[in-house]
Amino acid sequence: MSTPEERIEELGLEVPDVVAPLASYVPTARTGNLVYTSGQLPIVDGKLPATGKVGAEVTEEQAAELAxxxxxxxxxxxxxxxxxxxxVRRxxxxxGFVASAPDFHGQPQVINGASDLLGEVFGDAGRHARSAxxxxxxxKDAPVEIELIAEVE
Known part of the structure; x- marks a missing residue:
């Protein structure tokens, strides 16, 4: 069975450098066997690939990829x-937060982009409870932001 890092590579992805905090916080906080991540924007190489509201400037499909x-x-x-x-045990x-145009109601489908990746990387351990x-x-006018809680060894 392959490791999560190997599965990331098999998906044609690589684990990026940790995005530097934008304000007064740290990227993660650990208590016992739980790790909480701070909200993560879809920053790539120091920049947001898209900005604006989902359902207006950003499509649902683009937003799912950003998630x-x-x-x-x-x-x-x-x-x-x-x-x-x-x-990571689980x-x-x-x-998932979605900057939404007033008439946009597809937040769950947008956050599926994040949930699906976690399933691909962690298998059954990637199945999780969720809010969208x-x-x-x-x-930074980001369309999406993701935070997670993980149980670790």
Missing amino acids: RTAALNAIAALKAEVGELSR IVKVV VGVAVLP
């Missing part, structure tokens, strides 16, 4: 905290 990228950034933060992703909870929340605005 996938934000989840990969959360995985990077998690890996930096625990060393190897094989130490992704317990995902919270529509919000007026996110930092």
